[in-house]
Amino acid sequence: MLLNIKNLHVSIGGKEILKGFNLGVNEGEIHAIMGPNGTGKSTWAAAVTGREGYEITEGEIWYKGQNIVGMPPEERANLGIFLSFQYPVEIPGVSMQNFMRTAVNAKREYQGLPPMSMIEFTKMMKQKQAMVEITEKLQNRYVNVGFSGGEKKKNEIFQMAMLEPELSILDETDSGLDIDALRIVANGVNQLHNEHNAFVVITHYQRLLDYIVPDFVHVMYDGRIVKSGDKKLALELEEKGYEWVKDLKL
């Protein structure tokens, strides 16, 4: 199993947000996590990627055969965990080229590889940009600065394509996207998807799941998964609304 989360409890500033979260993800699978706002989806993503301030009070996160609780975030990233941020962060003055090059070479260093040559890197940037249909010159633009909402999300998928992670978590990558951008993002994911990697797609809307077809759908409420099923569960959720989830919990 690529990722196995057992009875995860997470607190922020002493307040418990995740209350016994369980999830197993195999290579090659696509999982969707759905649930109302404030239920702890982003908190879960932060805990898995190792963000500071998210205190794991109980439980285990097994990834590629090791419990990664306590491992620094950059190491998790270099082990192949990627998060497409719900709110991508702006870094003024740092070009996408410099940023990605630093990231790619950090990972290579971690793997004991020499830095990528500039020629190879430039080629790779071009190719991956095309995958998410970013046509404008990305390399000289500062990280997320002045990007539209759609561009920011495409940029996240672009970075994912560059870093070739084994586990990708997409936190509401579809929110606020028009149908064209949604299709592009989904296309990117589908092209990258293979039998060696896995995706966990956090979303509000079943709409995205028409493009990225999940093997499993999980419904989250109040800090844990309350129901799991296949794609039909997403449709059911759409039909019945999140009120229905609350009843499930009881």
Added chain:
Amino acid sequence: MQSYQFFLYFCKLNIRVFIMESNPKENIIEEVTNKDYEFGFVTDIETDFIPKGLNEDIIRLISKKKEEPDWLLDFRLKAFRHWQTLKMPTWAHLTIPPIDFQDIIYYAAPKQRKAKSLDEVDPELLATFDKLGISLDEQKKLSGVAVDAVMDSTSVKTTFQETLSKHGIIFMSFSEAVKQHPDLVKKYLGKVVPYTDNFFAALNSAVFSDGSFCYVPKGVRCPIELSTYFRINAANTGQFERTLIVADEGAYVSYMEGCTAPQRDENQLHAAIVEIISEKDAEVKYSTVQNWYPGDKDGKGGIYNFVTKRGICRGDNAKISWTQVETGSAITWKYPSCILKGDNTVAEFYSVAVTNNYQQADTGTKMIHIGKNSRSTIISKGISAGHSQNGYRGLVKVVPEATNCRNFSQCDSLLLGDQCGAHTWPYVECGNDSSILEHEATTSKISEDQLFYCNQRGIPTEKAIGLIVNGYAKDVLNKLPMEFAVEAQKLLSITLEGSVG
């Protein structure tokens, strides 16, 4: 061809550069493994000292050792007598322990006669330059940069003289210039910074040891970047350089100065003077990367850098730009300034000042608009970390006759952590209403969001800080000559190591 030369030069500095790079400045955020001050080594060279302390006899002795003409000795003595009437100023936002000016050795020269060729230079000395990344030999062959290296107080070796003299450009140690071009030195010395200017200017004028002199004749564009490296070597010696740069009518020169000093527990005083004269239609670009020893993590030791730098755009359409990257010194106290005397003159000040641990900086600029339609730009980027204090102090003054002037000032502060301080003191005096003065200021912190975003992409926090800080300082770094920009980026990262987490 040009980029090939740069490539070789970079290799020499052990800095990775890729020829294919579209913008080489972009990509060099070096991982630095050595957390200590990288240049903290002491060279074992016999040094020629004079006794500690300061009085007229010492000044006469310095002057005699340097075989100076009488007029220069007079200048020194006048300055000294004036200095004796002054008290060290206290207005800066700095905490300076009392300095015993009688406990300083004012002159130290490596015991080494002027060498004829590189082969004759003390190998120890050359090794020192190697560590500094400025092997003269390599420089000469590869870099297209003329270097006037100042070790302690005496200029050791000057390269590229021949290329320069073809264009009639004079670039040599100050002492040599006094001997070879006394009329030029006499004509310009102390004209921009008179010895009466301030306490440290008076002190420097009395005891200055050596420095660089540069004169570019009428209509000549200096074809190479001129560069001087300063380094304080002997213990307990103050370093008092004197730099004088003159661009005659229509001339152009770009001058770079880098500094390092070995690590010592005692504080060392550095009080230099830099004077720039830009005549009608001339342009001078002055760039400096200051990397004096900042003291250790607890604030012990380090250089006091109290420097007076000033330029004058004397004729119409003259231009001067100052670019400085300040990462070193225990205390930095300086305001590279411009007097915009001619009409349509242009002056620029670009500065990055980084302070970490217990470093203190009170730095900025003065732009004095006297000529009509004169324009000035000030971009100041302060970065403070640890327990440091980082202040920008700037004056923009427009006299009533200087109509239609423009100034744009931008002063940004970036804070790392909450133990440090950032301060901004902009002073404005505008004497007419046809001039427009703009001032923008921001204070920001490196956010936890930004660091986590980098971490999540596999970039460790220290590297992320280097990346973000270099991005923040980019507008200034881009003004540096390329080889300096690379070094400066590296220095920024080194300086801020260990400042977070």
